[in-house]
Amino acid sequence: MGERHIGVVERRARLALRHGLAAGAGAAGPEEVADRLVALHGSDPTTVFLGVGARLTDPAQAVSATERALYEDRTLVRMHGMRDTVFVFPAALTAVVHASTGLAVAARARAKLVRDMAAAGAPDAAWLKEVEESALAALARRGQATAAELAEDEPRLRERFAYAPGKSYxxxxxxxxxxxxxxxxxGKVVRGRPLGSWTSTQFRWALAPAHxxxxxxxxxxELLGRWLAVCGPATEADLKWxxxxxxAEVRRALEALGARPVSLDEGTxxxxxxxxxxxxxxxxPWAALLPALDPTAMGWQQRDWxxxxxxxxxxxxxxxxxxxxVWWNGRVVGGWAQRPDGEIVWRLLDAEGLGREAETAVAERAELLRRALGGTRVTPRFRTPLERELAA
Structure with missing residues (x-):
């Protein structure tokens, strides 16, 4: 018996249900959203809050509930993860992320920092280790602190060195x-509460919870199994990305999982x-307005489906x-933005098969988002052509 074929329609159905986007599939809180998705992109702070809000049964609670989870209950943790990118993870998953991904990335990052400092004539690795231990001790005393505050306790943090002299960058x-x-x-420190509101990109630092x-x-x-359970089926290229x-690591994990191959339009x-x-x-049918860098839109390398x-x-x-x-029934059909006056504006770019029902549903989601944002203005950290045009 050959591999079962999973077509585009079924893949979109899986996405709708497992990512909490279909009608009736919403989550009760941010912890449930993060657990379903495995990870929320955290490179842009607003992505976390808007991504949670798009999946909550009550979007108006997204900001307060997510802030509580991140900064009070610590049930969610913002830290580096896959592809050396900042994500928000369920606290129970931090050890898995650190071991599966962080260790290898960290080894390369430390070696690069030592090389860069040596090339600039800066102090050596022993000096750096001494500064590190002093900074961590200062952070333990303070609880949370900005880089500037830590430099008050450890002035060597202010030292500067040239990077890539003679290069264009x-x-x-x-x-x-x-x-x-x-x-x-x-995995020694994590980003804590921001200096400003939930849209701020300036964070305090805190010691990472023990794991x-x-x-x-x-x-x-374990990490691959969790992700495949939410985002499968996926190709080897998707998993590697x-x-x-x-x-070799992807293949080893797939074998250890006992993962089952299936047939997709783009291959196995x-x-x-x-x-x-x-x-x-x-x-x-369902509609959704997802933020920039949302883990559903960014979840796969091969996205034509x-x-x-x-x-x-x-x-x-x-x-x-x-x-x-902008999503309709499992596919991206357009984009949206927020104007300076707070209005949520959107445009359909792929209207094939869409009718009045779709436009009405998208308009309703836009109004829910406007109400949830209230007086807050949101601009994506990484701006795209359509978002810039709509926001103007």
């Missing part, structure tokens, strides 16, 4: 900016054991970051 780095980022990748040390292969198996691992995909049975589409290639120039920036997207 040369610049001057401070020890604090590079070291604190490195400590974040190493158990895991075997790398075991952690990779999402994790940032080597192909994989699902976790027991997940190859057909999934029925939601009873009612939910995003027509012709839409990409308008919806992505030059670095491959997706902007705010």
């Amino acid at each position: 040369e610049g001057v780095h401070t020890v604090s900016s590079r070291l604190l980022r490195l400590l974040g990748v190493e 158990r040390e895991l075997d790398v292969a075991d952690a990779q198996r 999402w994790t940032g691992w080597r192909a 995909g994989y699902v976790v054991a027991g997940d190859a049975e057909p999934v029925t589409a939601p009873e009612r 939910y995003l027509a290639p012709g839409l990409r120039p308008a919806l992505f920036d030059r670095s491959g970051n997706v902007g705010p997207t």
Whole structure:
């Protein structure tokens, strides 16, 4: 018996139900959203809050509930993860992420920092380690602190060194900016409460919560299994891209999982054991307005099954970051933005098969988002052509 084929319609049904976007599939709180999705992109702080709000049964609670989870209950943690990118994870998953992904990234990051400092004639690795230990001790005393506040306790954090002299991208780095980022990748510190509101990109730092040390292969198996259960089926290319691992590591984790191969339009995909049975589409059609960098829009490397290639120039920036997207029944059909007066505006770019029902549903989601934002103005950190045009 050959591999079962999972077509586009079923893949969209899985996405709708498992990502909490279909009518009636909403979550009760941000912890449930993060657990379903495995990770929320955190490079742009607003993505976390807007992504949670798009999946809550009560979107108006997104900001207060997510702030509580991040900064009071600490049930969610903002830290470096796959592809050396900042994400928000369920606290229970931090050890898995650190072992499966963070250790290898951290080793490369520390070696690079030592090389960069040596090339600039800056102090050596022993000096850097001494500064690191002093900064961590200061952070333990303060609880949370900005880089500037830590430099009051450890002035060597203010030291500067030239980076890539003679190159087109040369610049001057401070020890604090590079070291604190490195400590974040190493799982020693995490980003705490921002200096401003929930839209702020300036964060305080805090010591990372203690977590158990895991075997790398075991952690990779667990992380891949969690993601496949939410985003499967996925190709090996999808898995390699999402994790940032080597192909050999992806294959080892798939084998350890006992993942089942299935047939997709673009080739062979994989699902976790027991997940190859057909999934029925939601009873009612659904619409969603997802933020820039949302984990659903960015979840797969091969995206033609939910995003027509012709839409990409308008919806992505030059670095491959997706902007705010409008969804209808499992596919991206347009984009949205917020104007200076707070109005949510949107445009359909792929209206094939869409009628009045779709436009009405999108308009309703836009109004819900406007109400949830209230007087807050949101501008994506990575701006895309359509978002800029609509926001003007």
